[in-house]
Amino acid sequence: xxxxxxxxxxxxxxxxxxxxxxxxxxxxxxxxxxxxxxxxxxxxxxxxxxxxxxxxxxxxxxxxxxxxxxxxxxxxxxxxxxxxxxxxxxxxxxxxxxxxxxxxxxxxxxxxxxxxxxxxxxxxxxxxxxxxxxxxxxxxxxxxxxxxxxxxxxxxxxxxxxxxxxxxxxxxxxxxxxxxxxxxxxxxxxxxxxxxxxxxxxxxxxxxxxxxxxxxxxxxxxxxxxxxxxxxxxxxxxxxxxxxxxxxxxxxxxxxxxxxxxxxxxxxxxxxxxxxxxxxxxxxxxxxxxxxxxxxxxxxxxxxxxxxxxxxxxxxxxxxxxxxxxxxxxxxxxxxxxxxxxxxxxxxxxxxxxxxxxxxxxxxxxxxxxxxxxxxxxx
Amino acid sequence: xxxxxxxxxxxxxxxxxxxxxxxxxxxxxxxxxxxxxxxxxxxxxxxxxxxxxxxxxxxxxxxxxxxxxxxxxxxxxxxxxxxxxxxxxxxxxxxxxxxxxxxxxxxxxxxxxxxxxxxxxxxxxxxxxxxxxxxxxxxxxxxxxxxxxxxxxxxxxxxxxxxxxxxxxxxxxxxxxxxxxxxxxxxxxxxxxxxxxxxxxxxxxxxxxxxxxxxxxxxxxxxxxxxxxxxxxxxxxxxxxxxxxxxxxxxxxxxxxxxxxxxxxxxxxxxxxxxxxxxxxxxxxxxxxxxxxxxxxxxxxxxxxxxxxxxxxxxxxxxxxxxxxxxxxxxxxxxxxxxxxxxxxxxxxxxxxxxxxxxxxxxxxxxxxxxxxxxxxxx
Numbered sequence: 233x234x235x236x237x238x239x240x241x242x243x244x245x246x247x248x249x250x251x252x253x254x255x256x257x258x259x260x261x262x263x264x265x266x267x268x269x270x271x272x273x274x275x276x277x278x279x280x281x282x283x284x285x286x287x288x289x290x291x292x293x294x295x296x297x298x299x300x301x302x303x304x305x306x307x308x309x310x311x312x313x314x315x316x317x318x319x320x321x322x323x324x325x326x327x328x329x330x331x332x333x334x335x336x337x338x339x340x341x342x343x344x345x346x347x348x349x350x351x352x353x354x355x356x357x358x359x360x361x362x363x364x365x366x367x368x369x370x371x372x373x374x375x376x377x378x379x380x381x382x383x384x385x386x387x388x389x390x391x392x393x394x395x396x397x398x399x400x401x402x403x404x405x406x407x408x409x410x411x412x413x414x415x416x417x418x419x420x421x422x423x424x425x426x427x428x429x430x431x432x433x434x435x436x437x438x439x440x441x442x443x444x445x446x447x448x449x450x451x452x453x454x455x456x457x458x459x460x461x462x463x464x465x466x467x468x469x470x471x472x473x474x475x476x477x478x479x480x481x482x483x484x485x486x487x488x489x490x491x492x493x494x495x496x497x498x499x500x501x502x503x504x505x506x507x508x509x510x511x512x513x514x515x516x517x518x519x520x521x522x523x524x525x526x527x528x529x530x531x532x533x534x535x536x537x538x539x540x541x542x543x544x545x546x547x548x549x550x551x552x553x554x555x556x557x558x559x560x561x562x563x564x565x566x567x568x569x570x571x572x573x574x575x576x577x578x579x580x581x582x583x584x585x586x587x588x589x590x591x592x593x594x595x596x597x598x599x600x601x602x603x604x605x606x607x608x609x610x611x
Numbered sequence: 612x613x614x615x616x617x618x619x620x621x622x623x624x625x626x627x628x629x630x631x632x633x634x635x636x637x638x639x640x641x642x643x644x645x646x647x648x649x650x651x652x653x654x655x656x657x658x659x660x661x662x663x664x665x666x667x668x669x670x671x672x673x674x675x676x677x678x679x680x681x682x683x684x685x686x687x688x689x690x691x692x693x694x695x696x697x698x699x700x701x702x703x704x705x706x707x708x709x710x711x712x713x714x715x716x717x718x719x720x721x722x723x724x725x726x727x728x729x730x731x732x733x734x735x736x737x738x739x740x741x742x743x744x745x746x747x748x749x750x751x752x753x754x755x756x757x758x759x760x761x762x763x764x765x766x767x768x769x770x771x772x773x774x775x776x777x778x779x780x781x782x783x784x785x786x787x788x789x790x791x792x793x794x795x796x797x798x799x800x801x802x803x804x805x806x807x808x809x810x811x812x813x814x815x816x817x818x819x820x821x822x823x824x825x826x827x828x829x830x831x832x833x834x835x836x837x838x839x840x841x842x843x844x845x846x847x848x849x850x851x852x853x854x855x856x857x858x859x860x861x862x863x864x865x866x867x868x869x870x871x872x873x874x875x876x877x878x879x880x881x882x883x884x885x886x887x888x889x890x891x892x893x894x895x896x897x898x899x900x901x902x903x904x905x906x907x908x909x910x911x912x913x914x915x916x917x918x919x920x921x922x923x924x925x926x927x928x929x930x931x932x933x934x935x936x937x938x939x940x941x942x943x944x945x946x947x948x949x950x951x952x953x954x955x956x957x958x959x960x961x962x963x964x965x966x967x968x969x970x971x972x973x974x975x976x977x978x979x980x981x982x983x984x985x986x987x988x989x990x
Contacts, residue, residue, distance in 0.1 A: 238639060243852060246637045254853060255634025258625045258806055260617060260931050291672045291808045292831065293849040299831045308828075330830040419849075427637055427853035429670045429808045449687075449828060451709040452671065452678045470672040470798075473622060474633060474806035474853075552639050 235550035239581045241371045241399055241527045242294075242422040244571035250425055253478035261473050267465045273476050274462075276483025277432055280401060280423075280491065281416055283408040287434045288458035291472035294398035297417035297431035299327055300453035301394045304443040305363050305415070308332030312363040313354055313391075315346045318372035319557045320396060324365035331448050336361070342373050342560065343529075345522035348381040355389045362442070363392045369400025372557045374518045374529035374566060376404055380411045387412040392439050398422060402486060403498045403526040403570050414439040420475050423526075424482050425571035430475040433458075498525045501569040501578050504605035508582045511604035512589065512596045517564050527568040529556075536592050538562040544588045551584040575609040614929035618960045620750045620778055620906045621673075621801040623950035629804055632857035640852050646844045652855050653841075655862025656811055659780060659802075659870065660795055662787040666813045667837035670851035673777035676796035676810035677706055679832035680773045683822040684742050684794070687711030691742040692733055692770075694725045697751035698936045699775060703744035710827050715740070721752050721939065722908075724901035727760040734768045741821070742771045748779025751936045753897045753908035753945060755783055759790045766791040771818050777801060781865060782877045782905040782949050793818040799854055802905075803861050804950035809854040812837075877904045880948040880957050883984035887961045890983035891968065891975045896943050906947040908935075915971050917941040923967045930963040954988040 238245045246254070259265055270289070277287045290296060302324075306312060310333045314324040317340030328335040336354060340346050346366070355361055364386050369376050379395055386393040392414040397406055401416070402423035408416050414436050421428035435443070435455055443455040451457070457468035486494065502525040506516060509530045517529035532538050539562045542555045556564040567581055582601045590598065617624045625633070638644055649668070656666045669675060681703075685691060689712045693703040696719030707714040715733060719725050725745070734740055743765050748755050758774055765772040771793040776785055780795070781802035787795050793815050800807035814822070814834055822834040830836070836847035865873065881904040885895060888909045896908035911917050918941045921934045935943040946960055961980045969977060 236636060236638065238637065240639050242849065243637050243639060248636075251634045251636060255630045255632075257615060257627075257630060258617065258622050259615065260619050260622060260925075261807075263925065263931075291670065292675065293670045293851070295848040296671065296675075296831045302830075303828070327830050330833075331828040421849065421852075427851065428640075428849040429851035429854065449682070449710040451681075451706050452675045454709075469674040470621065470800065470807040472672070472806065472808035473800075475808065546639075546642065552642075 237551045237577060237580055239567050239573065239577065240552050240554045241566055241568035241570065243428055244422055244425055244568060245573060246425055246427065247572045250478050250481055253481045254427065254474055256477060258473060261471050266473065269477050269480055270465055270467070272480045273483065276480065276487065280483065280486050281408050281434045282406065282410065283434050285408065285434045285436045286459060286462055287432055288455065288462065289467060289471060289476060290431045290433065290453060290458070291429060292431040293428045294419035294431060295323065296453065297398065297419055297433050298323060298396055300431070300433050300455070301415055301417055302327040302331050302333070303448045303450040303453050304455045305392060305394065305439060305446060306331055306333040307447040309334065310362045311336065311358065311360045312365060313338060313351060313361055314365045315340060315367065317344060317346060317375060318342055318370035320370055320372060321367050324396070343375060343517045344519055345375050345377050348378060348385050351382060352385040355385065355391060359390070361391045363394055366393065366395050368395050368397040368406055369404060369524045369526040371399040371527065372560070374524045374527045375522045376400065376524035376526070379406055379413060383411040383413050392442060399570065400524065400526045402491070402494060404524060405495050408434060420479065423570050424479060426475055426478055426482060430472045430479065498569045500609060501573065501575060502528055504575065504608035505567050505569065505578055505582070507604040507608050508601035511600040512586065526570055527566050529564050529566050531564055533594060536589065536594055538565055541565060541588055541592060544591065545584050549584045549587065551581055553581060579605060615931065616929060616956060616959055617931045618946050618952065618956065619931050619933045620945055620947035620949065622807055623801055623804055623947060624952060625804055625806065626951045629857050629860055632860045633806065633853055635856060637852060640846070640850050645852065648856050648859055649844055649846070651859045652862065655859065655866065659862070659865050660787050660813045661785065661789065662813050664787065664813045664815045665838060665841055666811055667834065667841065668846060668850060668855060669810045669812065669832060669837070670808060671810040672807045673798035673810060674702065675832065676777065676798055676812050677702060677775055679810070679812050679834070680794055680796055681706040681710050681712070682827045682829040682832050683834045684771060684773065684818060684825060685710055685712040686826040688713065689741045690715065690737065690739045691744060692717060692730060692740055693744045694719060694746065696723060696725065696754060697721055697746070697749035699749055699751060700746050703775065722754060722896045723898055724754050724756050727757060727764050730761060731764040734764065734770060740770045742773055745772065745774050747774050747776040747785055748783060748903045748905040750778040750906065751939070753903045753906045754901045755779065755903035755905070758785055758792060762790040762792050771821060778949065779903065779905045781870070781873060783903065784874050787813060799858065802949050803858060805854055805857055805861055809851045809858065877948045879988060880952065880954060881907055883954065883987035884946050884948065884957055884961070886983040886987050887980035890979040891965065905949055906945050908943050908945045910943055912973060915968065915973055917944055920944060920967055920971060923970065924963050928963050928966065930960055932960060958984060
């Protein structure tokens, strides 16, 4: 019964209403009843993805959605562009290599976003690029990519734009159809407030046509099988029934609150967290120009061990935030603003952060972080 | 609140205790707490798989587990044997072809099991066979394969034996280590009484070494990544946290009751169902010599529409059984004996079957099925 607040960037806190939905008795998936659930889920997702395209629901965690994109859209030997400004950008590169494709890697300093003009130049120079893989919200750094600007560049070429929106969808704006993004991949356990285990892939016609031509081996993740099944309001393979049913409840909340209100809310939470960090004498990892509203990455002073900080907050006080990944391990903390989290949750997180920073010897005025956030939340 | 009894061969009924576990608040997966869950889950699975081998937990439905086997154990051009005596045997063939492997297809009449001597002859004639793919319990027909006899044949060769035990594991006996099976694939939503969305693959050293040598593209399903993560009691990618936690509860039940008692129980349920079918003047699809204890497939008289029968039982009376698949569509019904189902559930199913058979004009003595089953259950 001890508090266990998740301010981690996936999984996020599951509200009790969705816990209850996850605990409902199971129904069989080849029934009119489940077809209603499937239709409701896809329609609700189309609202959040801001698209009229088909969205395939595949039981898998986020990496499965990413692999589905690579396996369907590239053949061995195909050239692609990947953008590495963090761990999840690197994953696109690794996936391309696993499929024998040739990624041209654009390296970006962690904490910075890619300059769309760099991508434009590469596409101008090399007409054989088949896909540009991007990341909406780089979870390892808290950087948001300007997907609209990237789409403006890519849509003028034959390349497809594929966006990993696993973290960030429903939290920051991504207008799939209006901006011209070809494929958007996401998953259940971040903005959608559900357990990991259900991946979503929205695919436009241009991308689907490519999937019909590529030769990479695929079966479970095959868009062609998914599309054929969806034409009969079915799934190619046994669906993640439990999560799909709970997803319908999650999506009602998106519809009730409205996407625009959602984006505003998370922006406010992010700004409050940023202000709190600064008031505690800390700096932010992500540059001002590309800082994400989905999570805030905070640099720690050299004398503070990030691993220890996260562990004490979680194990002693029941507040989970994330530490750093890759070379940032132990050096930063990450506080997520996704899903059901509200300003009182964020204040709880900041309060706990203040408590443990004090314990670890960091010098600051107690309450300064709370005060700074409170001011942002109430203007 | 209407009765909704699932006697379908996956998903199976989820007992309320597991529904409650599925509705618990989420915890983060990169924590000592979840590591305890992972360890408990793998140890419990090792008991049910009757193995000391590593078991990888991958968020996916059963087909994902099958694809993991093909992608890790075959390279393009490799030769393999598949056994087609139903829809799930055919899936192995399709998967092999998707990866550019060359399956030698052994066709078996639906309702019959493969003769291990046929496999022996093929292996004797062709030393290049890399893998034999088999199905423990063919869900489309209700036939059980003699995996022990098959293993006796395959283990004397360089070929690997890979068994799809998605349906049937924990229900009928499969001694992975003692019999010498190299890989066993299963999933959460049949014997384990959980929602679909979590796949299990147990891999012995011989198979793992093969996975290190093959060249098929893979990433999410890569055994090498799974093994490396498991060495640190972790998963390669975000796990299906909710199902893993509920799985620990499911596995306690296996341990408490004991596997041998489980096998005896399902055998009794199967025999009762078979007796009931015969008492209603119906015949069984699977031959006596290979009939499975995991589900009973019953042939319908020509004047009975199987689709209609299943629909009325489900929509009017709240009892779900399965119809036929492939060329058996509309011609058979399938009643599962997996998971939490007990003799009272089976009697409910038979009672409802009698009611609807009467409605549809089949001639028999009302109560004859119940009586026959009751006699089996009480001797």
